[in-house]
Amino acid sequence: MSLVTLTIDGQQVQVPPGTTILAAARQAGIRIPTLCYLEELNVIGACRLCLVQVEGARALVAACVTRAAEGMVVHTSTPAVRHARRLNLELIMSNHPRECLTCLRNTSCELQQLAAELGVGEIRFQGEVSPYEVDDSSPAIIRDPRKCVLCRRCVAVCEKVQGVSAIAVQERGFDTVVAPAFLAPLGEVNCVNCGQCSLVCPTAAIHERDETEKVWAALADPQMHVVVQTAPAVRVSIGEMFGLEPGSIVTGKLVAALRRLGFDKVFDTDFTADLTIMEEGSELIHRLQNGGRLPLITSCSPGWIKFIEHFYPSLLPNLSTCKSPQQMFGALAKTYYAQKEGIDPARIFVVSIMPCTAKKYEAGRPEMNSSGYRDVDVVLTTRELGRMLKQAGIDFDSLPEEDYDAPLGISTGAGVIFGATGGVMEAALRTAYELVTGATLVSLDFEEVRGLEGVKEASVNLAGTELKVAVAHGLGNARKVLDAVVNREREYHFIEIMCCPGGCIGGGGQPLPVDNEIRARRIAAIYQADRQMPLRKSHENPAVQALYREFLGEPLGRRSHELLHTHYTPRERF
Amino acid sequence: MSVACKCSGELNSRMDALLEKYRGQPSALIQVLHRAQELYGYLPRKVLQRVAEELDVPLSQVYGVVSFYSFFTIHPKGKHQISVCKGTACYVRGAGQLLDRIKEELGLKPGETTEDGQFSLEVVRCLGACGLGPVITVDEDVHARVRPERLSDILTAYRQ
Numbered sequence: 001m002s003l004v005t006l007t008i009d010g011q012q013v014q015v016p017p018g019t020t021i022l023a024a025a026r027q028a029g030i031r032i033p034t035l036c037y038l039e040e041l042n043v044i045g046a047c048r049l050c051l052v053q054v055e056g057a058r059a060l061v062a063a064c065v066t067r068a069a070e071g072m073v074v075h076t077s078t079p080a081v082r083h084a085r086r087l088n089l090e091l092i093m094s095n096h097p098r099e100c101l102t103c104l105r106n107t108s109c110e111l112q113q114l115a116a117e118l119g120v121g122e123i124r125f126q127g128e129v130s131p132y133e134v135d136d137s138s139p140a141i142i143r144d145p146r147k148c149v150l151c152r153r154c155v156a157v158c159e160k161v162q163g164v165s166a167i168a169v170q171e172r173g174f175d176t177v178v179a180p181a182f183l184a185p186l187g188e189v190n191c192v193n194c195g196q197c198s199l200v201c202p203t204a205a206i207h208e209r210d211e212t213e214k215v216w217a218a219l220a221d222p223q224m225h226v227v228v229q230t231a232p233a234v235r236v237s238i239g240e241m242f243g244l245e246p247g248s249i250v251t252g253k254l255v256a257a258l259r260r261l262g263f264d265k266v267f268d269t270d271f272t273a274d275l276t277i278m279e280e281g282s283e284l285i286h287r288l289q290n291g292g293r294l295p296l297i298t299s300c301s302p303g304w305i306k307f308i309e310h311f312y313p314s315l316l317p318n319l320s321t322c323k324s325p326q327q328m329f330g331a332l333a334k335t336y337y338a339q340k341e342g343i344d345p346a347r348i349f350v351v352s353i354m355p356c357t358a359k360k361y362e363a364g365r366p367e368m369n370s371s372g373y374r375d376v377d378v379v380l381t382t383r384e385l386g387r388m389l390k391q392a393g394i395d396f397d398s399l400p401e402e403d404y405d406a407p408l409g410i411s412t413g414a415g416v417i418f419g420a421t422g423g424v425m426e427a428a429l430r431t432a433y434e435l436v437t438g439a440t441l442v443s444l445d446f447e448e449v450r451g452l453e454g455v456k457e458a459s460v461n462l463a464g465t466e467l468k469v470a471v472a473h474g475l476g477n478a479r480k481v482l483d484a485v486v487n488r489e490r491e492y493h494f495i496e497i498m499c500c501p502g503g504c505i506g507g508g509g510q511p512l513p514v515d516n517e518i519r520a521r522r523i524a525a526i527y528q529a530d531r532q533m534p535l536r537k538s539h540e541n542p543a544v545q546a547l548y549r550e551f552l553g554e555p556l557g558r559r560s561h562e563l564l565h566t567h568y569t570p571r572e573r574f
Numbered sequence: 575m576s577v578a579c580k581c582s583g584e585l586n587s588r589m590d591a592l593l594e595k596y597r598g599q600p601s602a603l604i605q606v607l608h609r610a611q612e613l614y615g616y617l618p619r620k621v622l623q624r625v626a627e628e629l630d631v632p633l634s635q636v637y638g639v640v641s642f643y644s645f646f647t648i649h650p651k652g653k654h655q656i657s658v659c660k661g662t663a664c665y666v667r668g669a670g671q672l673l674d675r676i677k678e679e680l681g682l683k684p685g686e687t688t689e690d691g692q693f694s695l696e697v698v699r700c701l702g703a704c705g706l707g708p709v710i711t712v713d714e715d716v717h718a719r720v721r722p723e724r725l726s727d728i729l730t731a732y733r734q
Binding site for chain 2: 172
């Protein structure tokens with residue numbers, strides 16, 4: 001394939017045919033500002049901030065949608081280009097609320113950054129302001145159309161990555177708004193609360209529900225025994241909020257930081273991830289041996305759960321009945337832990353730190369109160385915790401490394417890898433293999449199920465039976481696997497589905513920004529954390545073994561069913 | 575603002591036939607919406623849900639198209655159709671005040687229908703009677719040089 005040669009700002013650049021001017025400029029180290037552009041997902045040339053001058057062209061062109069051509073001569077910073085970009089940004093900001101100082105995205109807003117970068121000195125226009133009010137109907141996601149710049153990045157992600165399309169562009173002209181059909185509240189439609197929209201929103205037009213005040217209040221209440229659990233993915237991402245490189249493993253600092261905030265006990269969702277493997281692995285073996293409904297599909301990811309309830313209700317019997325590790329933790333904190341420590345469960349306040357916005361919805365589901373109380377009181381996303389730590393003046397990077405509290409903080413490497421796509425599958429295989437065959441695994445690393453490939457398949461010999469498994473992440477990929485199952489094109493025994501691209505490390509509550517390179521670095525950190533653990537198989541977790549001995553009895557036993565398993569609700573498609 | 579859906583069995587079976595023809599064809603969306611509105615006189619929510627399901631287009635996108643084009647309406651049409659001309663001539667002669675007055679009298683905005691099902695309101699551009707502006711039509715009747723204070727009498731005549 002012959003390359004195309006063009007000149008950008010006097011530099012000769014060679015690119016494959018079909019490359020846009022924007023990509024060619026990036027290759028040459030020339031930055032062209034963008035706002036609506038989202039690589040591969042939203043390439044619409046709408047915001048007109050990437051305008052450049054092409055010699056011979058009638059007018060300035062949008063670099064994101066114009067392909068490089070042989071001999072093309074491009075200028076990215078002429079007076080006309082700078083003037084046009086600045087004017088366009090000024091127009092975009094003409095109806096944007098100027099509340100930057102009190103905005104959730106203050107200092108992390110792309111519009112704010114662009115205003116600084118393009119040198120917008122004043123906003124000369126006062127545009128018609130959006131007539132729509134804040135939509136806070138969802139327990140997870142808040143929409144603020146006043147702050148929306150109509151870039152459509154959220155719409156693109158919801159449709160093309162997740163295949164949900166809960167939101168789209170509605171109405172026209174000054175009334176244009178990104179909203180569900182019939183302008184219905186987000187909390188009443190088929191939104192799965194994944195929060196991928198909040199990861200790509202350049203402003204605060206879509207963001208997580210901030211619940212930090214509830215946690216501050218609990219921490220300040222001397223009557224409450226406040227415990228916290230941290231999801232696997234948080235330890236490889238929260239450092240990014242404090243300027244550390246993506247993929248920095250900060251487990252010990254995270255524990256120390258939570259103690260500094262005043263939590264009475266710092267526990268780990270990895271503990272109940274190990275427990276999930278005991279229950280779900282047993283469920284798989286039980287279904288395999290007793291002709292139960294197959295394929296068994298994992299149930300840890302609450303965005304995925306709401307998705308299947310809306311879009312594939314006929315497959316609900318295939319879902320594992322296991323609660324997610326977050327909810328197992330809540331149920332045990334207010335029963336097993338309360339009894340063990342002699343604390344009145346009414347005084348125990350359970351906080352989760354999750355990479356996930358959908359966990360907020362999950363914790364509020366009416367069935368999630370098997371302890372007799374609401375099992376998990378408040379779910380904070382990684383971003384919310386980062387903000388709390390900043391408010392508390394904690395210098396994260398200089399903290400010492402501390403260990404989780406026992407017993408609900410003891411875990412194995414199998415628990416850690418729940419944070420990456422393929423991790424639940426791999427953890428389950430490690431345990432199922434040893435429980436079924438009685439042999440010890442030679443290699444613990446199931447490489448076939450790792451990585452960012454959208455759908456991964458593998459086959460494992462389990463004492464003479466070929467166990468066929470599939471792993472999908474991102475709901476668009478989940479659809480492919482489910483359609484293949486429904487249409488009987490593929491047969492599997494066990495399927496792992498994670499709602500968000502990359503798994504929980506790419507969750508909707510994670511630090512901004514997120515792209516595939518950052519996902520890959522967080523995933524690498526997850527597997528490094530796994531390798532560093534002395535124990536790497538869930539069934540070898542001594543605290544989990546003690547839990548069964550002292551309290552639960554056996555996997556799938558009566559008490560497990562009461563506390564650790566759940567049921568699902570078929571929902572309308574729209 | 576809701577009038578009971580008058581989706582009768584016959585309408586529904588014609589809708590079924592329409593959807594059967596275009597099942598799984600997202601590109602037929604606008605065509606199907608046109609036909610559906612011909613059938614029902616407006617686009618009931620249930621019908622839009624069926625269109626979304628059968629054509630395999632997300633409901634949010636179906637509504638995006640319906641709310642973009644002023645031709646489509648999700649409100650049932652009233653017994654009497656009021657059209658206010660907002661063409662240039664009528665506009666400068668006070669069409670805006672007429673719309674304000676109708677809103678006061680009937681609580682109607684363009685595209686809506688009164689709760690008793692009597693009147694629907696729409697805005698049109700130039701009826702070709704610029705010399706008579708501002709002009710409104712009620713059903714087939716053209717009313718010329720309408721002053722806001724005359725509106726009440728004009729509309730009462732259609733009530734009965």
